[in-house]
Amino acid sequence: MKWTENIYPIKELATGETLNLKTYTLCGEKPGPHIHIQASVHGAELQGNAVILQLMELLNTTKISGSITFIPLANPYATNNKHGTYTYGRYNPVTGHNWNRNYIDIIKETNFDFKKFLTKHQGQSWEKIKKAFKQELENLFEEYIQGLMNKKTLSENNKLNLLLQQLSAKSDGILDLHTGPVATRYLYAAEYEKEVAYFLKFKHILLIPNEFGGAMDEAAFMPWINLFKALEKAKIECPKDIESFTLEFGSEETFCMQSASKDVESIINYLKYKGVLAGTPDQIDCHYCLLKDYKTIYSPKGGLVDYHFAPGDRFFKGDNLASFYNLKNIDPLAPISSSRSTIVAQEDGIIINRCPSSSVHQGMELYQVMTKLHEHSGVQ
Amino acid sequence: MKWTENIYPIKELATGETLNLKTYTLCGEKPGPHIHIQASVHGAELQGNAVILQLMELLNTTKISGSITFIPLANPYATNNKHGTYTYGRYNPVTGHNWNRNYIDIIKETNFDFKKFLTKHQGQSWEKIKKAFKQELENLFEEYIQGLMNKKTLSENNKLNLLLQQLSAKSDGILDLHTGPVATRYLYAAEYEKEVAYFLKFKHILLIPNEFGGAMDEAAFMPWINLFKALEKAKIECPKDIESFTLEFGSEETFCMQSASKDVESIINYLKYKGVLAGTPDQIDCHYCLLKDYKTIYSPKGGLVDYHFAPGDRFFKGDNLASFYNLKNIDPLAPISSSRSTIVAQEDGIIINRCPSSSVHQGMELYQVMTKLHEHSGVQ
Amino acid sequence: MKWTENIYPIKELATGETLNLKTYTLCGEKPGPHIHIQASVHGAELQGNAVILQLMELLNTTKISGSITFIPLANPYATNNKHGTYTYGRYNPVTGHNWNRNYIDIIKETNFDFKKFLTKHQGQSWEKIKKAFKQELENLFEEYIQGLMNKKTLSENNKLNLLLQQLSAKSDGILDLHTGPVATRYLYAAEYEKEVAYFLKFKHILLIPNEFGGAMDEAAFMPWINLFKALEKAKIECPKDIESFTLEFGSEETFCMQSASKDVESIINYLKYKGVLAGTPDQIDCHYCLLKDYKTIYSPKGGLVDYHFAPGDRFFKGDNLASFYNLKNIDPLAPISSSRSTIVAQEDGIIINRCPSSSVHQGMELYQVMTKLHEHSGVQ
Amino acid sequence: MKWTENIYPIKELATGETLNLKTYTLCGEKPGPHIHIQASVHGAELQGNAVILQLMELLNTTKISGSITFIPLANPYATNNKHGTYTYGRYNPVTGHNWNRNYIDIIKETNFDFKKFLTKHQGQSWEKIKKAFKQELENLFEEYIQGLMNKKTLSENNKLNLLLQQLSAKSDGILDLHTGPVATRYLYAAEYEKEVAYFLKFKHILLIPNEFGGAMDEAAFMPWINLFKALEKAKIECPKDIESFTLEFGSEETFCMQSASKDVESIINYLKYKGVLAGTPDQIDCHYCLLKDYKTIYSPKGGLVDYHFAPGDRFFKGDNLASFYNLKNIDPLAPISSSRSTIVAQEDGIIINRCPSSSVHQGMELYQVMTKLHEHSGVQ
Numbered sequence A, B, C, D: 001m002k003w004t005e006n007i008y009p010i011k012e013l014a015t016g017e018t019l020n021l022k023t024y025t026l027c028g029e030k031p032g033p034h035i036h037i038q039a040s041v042h043g044a045e046l047q048g049n050a051v052i053l054q055l056m057e058l059l060n061t062t063k064i065s066g067s068i069t070f071i072p073l074a075n076p077y078a079t080n081n082k083h084g085t086y087t088y089g090r091y092n093p094v095t096g097h098n099w100n101r102n103y104i105d106i107i108k109e110t111n112f113d114f115k116k117f118l119t120k121h122q123g124q125s126w127e128k129i130k131k132a133f134k135q136e137l138e139n140l141f142e143e144y145i146q147g148l149m150n151k152k153t154l155s156e157n158n159k160l161n162l163l164l165q166q167l168s169a170k171s172d173g174i175l176d177l178h179t180g181p182v183a184t185r186y187l188y189a190a191e192y193e194k195e196v197a198y199f200l201k202f203k204h205i206l207l208i209p210n211e212f213g214g215a216m217d218e219a220a221f222m223p224w225i226n227l228f229k230a231l232e233k234a235k236i237e238c239p240k241d242i243e244s245f246t247l248e249f250g251s252e253e254t255f256c257m258q259s260a261s262k263d264v265e266s267i268i269n270y271l272k273y274k275g276v277l278a279g280t281p282d283q284i285d286c287h288y289c290l291l292k293d294y295k296t297i298y299s300p301k302g303g304l305v306d307y308h309f310a311p312g313d314r315f316f317k318g319d320n321l322a323s324f325y326n327l328k329n330i331d332p333l334a335p336i337s338s339s340r341s342t343i344v345a346q347e348d349g350i351i352i353n354r355c356p357s358s359s360v361h362q363g364m365e366l367y368q369v370m371t372k373l374h375e376h377s378g379v380q
Helices: A046-058 A107-112 A115-121 A128-152 A156-167 A189-202 A214-235 A257-274 A333-338 B045-060 B106-110 B116-118 B126-150 B154-166 B191-200 B216-233 B257-274 B337-341 C047-059 C106-110 C114-120 C126-150 C155-168 C191-200 C216-231 C257-274 C335-339 D048-060 D106-110 D113-118 D128-148 D156-165 D191-200 D216-233 D257-274 D335-339
Strands: A002-012 A018-027 A029-041 A065-070 A174-179 A185-190 A204-208 A244-251 A287-290 A294-298 A303-307 A319-327 A341-342 A348-356 A365-370 A372-376 B002-012 B018-027 B030-039 B066-070 B173-180 B185-190 B204-208 B241-249 B286-290 B294-298 B303-307 B320-325 B340-344 B349-354 B365-370 B373-376 C004-010 C016-029 C030-039 C065-071 C172-182 C185-190 C204-206 C243-252 C286-290 C295-300 C301-306 C322-324 C340-346 C350-353 C365-370 C374-375 D002-012 D018-027 D030-039 D065-071 D173-180 D185-190 D204-208 D243-251 D288-292 D296-300 D301-308 D320-325 D340-344 D350-356 D363-369 D373-375
Touching: A002 A156, A002 D340, A018 A046, A018 D173, A029 A046, A029 B030, A029 C286, A046 A065, A046 A174, A046 A244, A046 A257, A046 B303, A046 B320, A046 B337, A065 A156, A065 B154, A107 A128, A107 A214, A107 D296, A115 A128, A128 A156, A156 A214, A174 A214, A174 A257, A185 A189, A189 A204, A189 A214, A189 A244, A189 A287, A204 A348, A214 A244, A214 A319, A244 A257, A303 B045, A319 A365, A319 B045, A319 B204, A319 D128, A333 A341, A333 B045, A341 B045, A372 C047, B002 B154, B018 B045, B030 B045, B030 B257, B045 B066, B045 B173, B045 B241, B106 B126, B106 B216, B116 B126, B116 B216, B116 D030, B126 B154, B126 B216, B126 C204, B154 B216, B173 B216, B185 B216, B191 B204, B191 B216, B191 B241, B191 B257, B191 B286, B216 B241, B241 B320, B320 B365, B337 B340, C004 C155, C016 C047, C016 C126, C030 C047, C047 C065, C047 C172, C047 D301, C047 D320, C047 D335, C065 C155, C106 C126, C106 C216, C114 C126, C114 C216, C126 C155, C126 C216, C155 C216, C172 C216, C172 C257, C185 C216, C191 C216, C191 C257, C191 C286, C191 D173, C204 C350, C204 D128, C216 C243, C243 C257, C243 D191, C243 D320, C295 D002, C301 D048, C322 C365, C322 D048, C335 C340, C335 D048, C335 D065, D002 D156, D018 D048, D030 D048, D030 D257, D048 D065, D048 D173, D048 D257, D065 D156, D106 D128, D113 D128, D113 D216, D128 D216, D156 D216, D173 D216, D185 D216, D185 D296, D191 D204, D191 D216, D191 D243, D191 D257, D191 D288, D204 D350, D216 D243, D243 D257, D320 D363, D335 D340
Parallel strands: A029 A065, A029 A174, A174 A244, A185 A204, A204 A287, B030 B066, B030 B173, B173 B241, B185 B204, B204 B286, C030 C065, C030 C172, C172 C243, C185 C204, C204 C286, D030 D065, D030 D173, D173 D243, D185 D204, D204 D288
Antiparallel strands: A002 A018, A018 A065, A185 A244, A287 A372, A294 A365, A303 A319, A319 A341, A348 A365, B002 B018, B018 B066, B185 B241, B286 B373, B294 B365, B303 B320, B320 B340, B349 B365, C004 C016, C016 C065, C185 C243, C286 C374, C295 C365, C301 C322, C322 C340, C350 C365, D002 D018, D018 D065, D185 D243, D288 D373, D296 D363, D301 D320, D320 D340, D350 D363
8 A cells, every 4th residue: 555646737827836736646455446536626615625635544544456546626726716705716717717617528629539449459358448548548638738738729727627637537436526506415427327326325416418518527437438339339348337426515615524524435435336445335315316307596586585495405396495685676664575576496306506695696596406306225 | 654765876887877775764753763774885794684674574563763764785886796606795896995994084084173063052951962963963974075076086985985974974873784704693882882782682792992993883983972072071961872883693695584583683672772662672691802802813824724613602722723724735644634733722712703715825814703701691 | 760779677686776788779761781789798898889889970970771779888797897997897707607608509599490491481582581580580589588587597698698699680780899808900700701701891800610609790690501501402592691790899998989980980881881871882901810720829837928019910930929937936147038938939920819917827818819811902 | 246035935825835925135245225125015016027127137247235135026926816817916805905005013013112222322323223223123023923923813914014024124225116007107205205216217206294004115114204203302313314115117917128127227226326336326307296186086977988198198177087988878869979978187287097997987096196296307
């Protein structure tokens, strides 16, 4: 068991200081999968770092097969960016880009030739193909980044995102630790990895298509989705044993070691499932919702909002989800009823995220909710 | 009983729209004091508006002596100013000025002549002197504002603050409704009004000197402090029955009508004390802290913070108030202990405010705490 | 000749005020095309409003055929959004979205059935088909917006952008007035409208594909591109006489009526070309650059930048475009040379945009430049 | 001649990186005064750094008496703070504090005992008294900072400002390099140092009282002002040969080495005056304005502004300084005149600063102007 540390410069600031990523890698004595765990790509989403600390602590008292790389504070520029006491960490303050929509579909960008790749590795075992493909991925990123640098077209967004993709290229499991604004704990999982998702022991699972939309989890699984398709086309069977998840650990701006000691169980269980840790993984009762049934409720008016439901709460069609108060329209003879309007649930669901402010302009996101839930029993 | 509404334009925006203050005034049938209640001078501090709504509602079912003016959303420009989902409402985004440090000491600015005033009103009753002084104050603001306008030197800060001062000039009680960042409920009271402060039924009272520091409460009481001094010098006794308080109703970005139905009791009790509402006011057990014993604990390092105490919590010398984690300095063999440092309480106290983010740079405010508490019994 | 004004509420603010769009439409006595002109969708890009004022002024002294709609300050929320003295007007401060990437491809979104449409209008003249298609577009927006409202899924971005699309649905010419950061005057034109673009008399033309990327100009021409394709497939000829352009009038944060009196000539000439104004349009010598040859030069380092070229300047391969100074790396014995690095042009070109700050982090945009210019002679 | 470099950590960021000040000190072989030169305490004010580079370069080819310390980029946190492409560098983004109003009057804060000091150094030469007082100042800062650290009350503002004061405590000349927003070049000088100010060769001089207002120049001269008074009271004569100036080198966000090669002449001439450089200093024709005659013109309305005067321009009573356009109030039959209002100069003056945006809310600063100029001839 051995820890290795690496430092990667990611942004030289105007004043000459350099912000770095620091990675901590633990290699077990026995072979096994490689797991990549990063936190805080959105700068205000801190809890994943507490989870990483708890997991690193625990790994010093056990043995692993394979290896794990940790990248806490994966976007220091975003975490350090304060407007008032809050962290403006979701978007690049200079370009407006969402830091988790800047990844690339390397296969598509480089027009990777699967036919040639499969021909080259014809008849080989899945383990060998997998290893070769990981190497291809790493090379693709190496070349791609170098190409942008040569052309002076490596932007401040791309650099960080491409580095994270490159560092995770050889992984069998990629865990991107996020949080919501004011949020419950929930998991993003792609449809192809649904059965594995249950081992992450989240109560709420958001099932997304096996498609690319710019996020890390998608960027990590897309090459494999494409490889699986190519293999299927070539009628070669394979176990689809590479996963990529986004884990949402509650609310932003929050760092709590006590909660982390419970949050970490999700990852420990997954590591057991992957064989990195010894032991039998289990599952809990949970439910999933398809992306198309994950709804954002936008504010139909401007005003001060009294939220009647908290993240994690279940609600039913007809429930009053929130009351709005327009304080420029008070009839003083009936001040409350005259200034108030309400938002009524159109269908049953569960609150997942909530806007962190009670002061909202028309059209802002109030809630994100899961509807049309599919139940899954943890007893197997 | 009659409601009157008034609209005051306070800022024409670049695009030509105008932001307004709207005041709602209730006049009782019997004479009595005038009370001025405003909320949200700091744009993200919303709960006072819920309290105002609850109080307006209640006043429609009772009778008052005297009159009350309500100004909800007293600073719409600040409330509307979003950076991300949060409201950048404490400072003017253009000038950096704290919206509650821009008021003026009108007596000092205009060099008001108390000698002349007292000579003119020699031998009159306190009620008459009081009425005359209120009129003087209103005139002073009228002239002062007009003077700035004539010289084109009315800045965007001054206009709002001066208007609020002018509107409150004839009041016997001025209640400025605020909140902290993440905070408990507490009250700012000046030393001269300590005995009245107990009737606002806050558990935590911060006792400030009878001096000017730029805030609304101070700006409202300073003319009276000066009048009291002038009267004392002239050996005329008077009851000092004009008060001005800042009421802190919990945390910013929060608007909760249910909590407000309890918060409003503070003001109802004060209105009973003032004779605006019928009934006998009561008190609760509470404590006060002198301003010099109200301490800000600044972050001695940068890092992610795990806050171990919540606003309202009592702590003792030697307690670990918060743990800091520097994730660039992790020793992977002892990840938690190597990255952690702690903040230890130097003396006993109560947490009043807490920074709303767990991501802090060195030197940021972590906590504001009351120390050296003076207990007061509510049983009289 | 008659002016009509309309007001469209677009955002109710948290404090209850409503921001509106105001449109000014001039109808000529003779029939003719409809032209839609809007400015300031990016909040800090002001010069288009000066151009609109100049054009409105001029139209009171002449006669037009057809009609023109003006929308000055098309995004008041963005124009009013100050951080410091500057306007944070390019991105929605709450969602990070670029205000000019939020438009929709209505044909694609609604899966419009061209086959059905062409069958219905078989054998009709182009004028009739055009009129019918405009009506279809207006209906599509009407239904689309209503659908989002019914589902409470009309976000703050969508509302503004969809309204602008709806208002422009029946236009024959759409002019979206923008500026760059620190910029020269230049024009975005689609390939299909290249020959018309010359009549806008810009010296620098950026030729973009006939494709959708989220901007207003694209959103406006995409339905017509699709109709043209459908007609071509059906072997029906038509003149492609609907255009949509983005006009870039210099630098942001600038409003200059004197420059506007010259800027307006671009539009006057286009109105002559369209037959809205009487007179013969002319052209000037100009050049165009394909989008693929429009290059962004990103900062390879962080530092203080001394820009050696201004927008509008021509540069040649090997020129020193900018010098960087890293003031943490000064060798005091050779302070300038030790702290300086340079950016050398990789090919010939013209500076179009420049970053407005000399303080840049690694990866920020320094310049946008046109390369591989195609010359066009204004003499016909 | 020897250069010394020192690094001072000033802020550990949330992610663990530390921002540092780096000082470069040149010691001449012959004794002489010590000069302290710092730039960019306001983060967007960059030109002083170019001036420093030019001066450092030049000093390598000449000889000095005494010593000079340079602190380029004296506030890296502020310089690195981007909102959009602009730098939010004037105010601490977390606390709203103006970075150049956070200095302290160390004499007042520590209640320094001049009587005791003068008794101790009775009968000594001015050179000896001066040296002793510098040492006292340095000790005062050392103790003061240590005291705050012990009480955990060293805020993020204080730390930087106190360090800069401490580093400059032993200086005979303190030059604080700033810029305005959009500005001409001008100098802040205190009344007591007026005759020396002419040697800085600025055309526009703003003469401020010998009083404290929180800025660096004042913080640097106040201890000496107090010493001069104490000496005067004790009837001891002394030459008042310690100066402190704020030099305003044009506009923010700008870094231009070519302009700096001219800007540096101000400082070179001052160094000659001080005897640090050899040669005879000269003067230019210039004028000064008293602080009370330095006027800010606030925007009387909201709107788009067409500025008719540039920094450095002279204007006369009755001149139209700027036109405002309210685009929500256009009468389309007279679009320009109906939407326009103007700002007319109330007296003669010179434009010094201008707001960098043409989009202004009511009450924002439009211009800062010098009035009632006092001319000074450079020929002696």
